[in-house]
Amino acid sequence: MDEPASALDPIATSQIEDLIDDLAEEFTVIIVTHNMQQAARISDQTAVFLTGGELVEFDDTQQVFENPESQRVEDYITGKFG
Amino acid sequence: MIDGDQAVNDRYLDLESECISLLALQQPVAGDLRLVTASFKIITDLERIGDLATNLAGYALESSGDRFPEIDLTAIGSLAKRMVTEAIEAYATGEDEWACREVAALDDDLDARCEHASKVVVRYLLGFELEGGGDGGTDTDGEESVDGEGTNVERLLADVSLLLYTIRDLERVGDHAVNVAARTLYIVESDAALVR
Incomplete structure (x- = not known):
């Protein structure tokens, strides 16, 4: 996913991040982001x-x-x- | 010393608020994160050292003086003070990991001195009891004790209590100095060994 939450508001961003978290139970998810807080928050x-x-x-x-x-x-x- | 405690408490609350603001507004990471979180803990230790210094000043005011001249409280106090100074200097320079470990090593010496001092007092009390001091024995000056208000026994117990409180609090000052050194080492080297 390339900048999956770019320019989104916090609520939409949260929904995207929850979805990524769910997907990560079965798939490896690779995200490109310039948002350091987001990278720290949702990646392993x-x-x-x-x-x-x-x-x-x-x-x-x-x-x-x-x-x-x-x-x-x-x-x-x-x-x-x- | 006692009057100065309020200023320490006020400064502590200001710094605590600054740390919370930095965490909330700047979201520090890496070295910045270690600095803010460790500082958040260190100011608590410094505030507690201020409280203990206030206690010690109070004991000094109440104490009648030199019942146990063989216990060198000044040396114990100087060692504790040195540990606090070295720990804070290491934090201030942010690069002296050797000094942090030195503070931890000094704490072993401080603990040993405090334990020895406590044993001296306990041994004295045991001897005092065996000699029948509680029933009108002698104090360290060989002075006859008398019953009633203001007896030597009561003065002895008051002095012993203050002395043991003083030893205990000086030992705790050393413990807080080690905490400061440990958190500083965490900032400098990301080494949490001393914290544990």
């Missing part, structure tokens, strides 16, 4: 692609958002560089 694992499409880090979501391995990822998700 996170891959971070930065400038040029380079895969910089891939790990459990909790690890990525609590203590990322890469300083570039840390800077990106904390908003220190875009």
Whole structure:
């Protein structure tokens, strides 16, 4: 799913995320999003692609958002560089 | 010291409110998240240290002084103060993980000193009882005790209670300093080993 909740209001976003959660019981769901809060909220694992499409880090979501391995990822998700 | 506690409490509430606002409005992650959540815990420890300092000041006001000169309360207090100072400096610089572990190591020394001091008091009380001090024995100055209002026994019990409370609270100050150091280590290295 490419930006499945982009430009949606919070209620519609919540419905989409609930649907993804239900689907995840039977399927692997891959989501592309620029919304860091959404990625942290609904994913089990996170891959971070930065400038040029380079895969910089891939790990459990909790690890990525609590203590990322890469300083570039840390800077990106904390908003220190875009 | 006692008058200063209100300022500490007020500052604690301000910082608590700031932490909640940061969590609610900024949704911090990674290092920022560790900083805010650990700080949220650290301010609680600092507020408790303020309360304990207030207690200690109260004990000092009530205490009649030097019944147990062999117990070096000043040394115990200095050690606890050093631990708090080092823990806060480590938090302030945000890069001194060695100092965090040093605080934890110092706590073992503080605990040992406090345990020893408590045993000195208990041994004294046991000796006092065996010598029949409760029925008019002697205090540490060899002074004869007398029954009735203001007896040596009552003064002894008051002094012992204050001394044991003082030892207990100084030991707790050290525990809170270790908490501050542990949370700081979590911020710096994402290492929760000391927290556990």
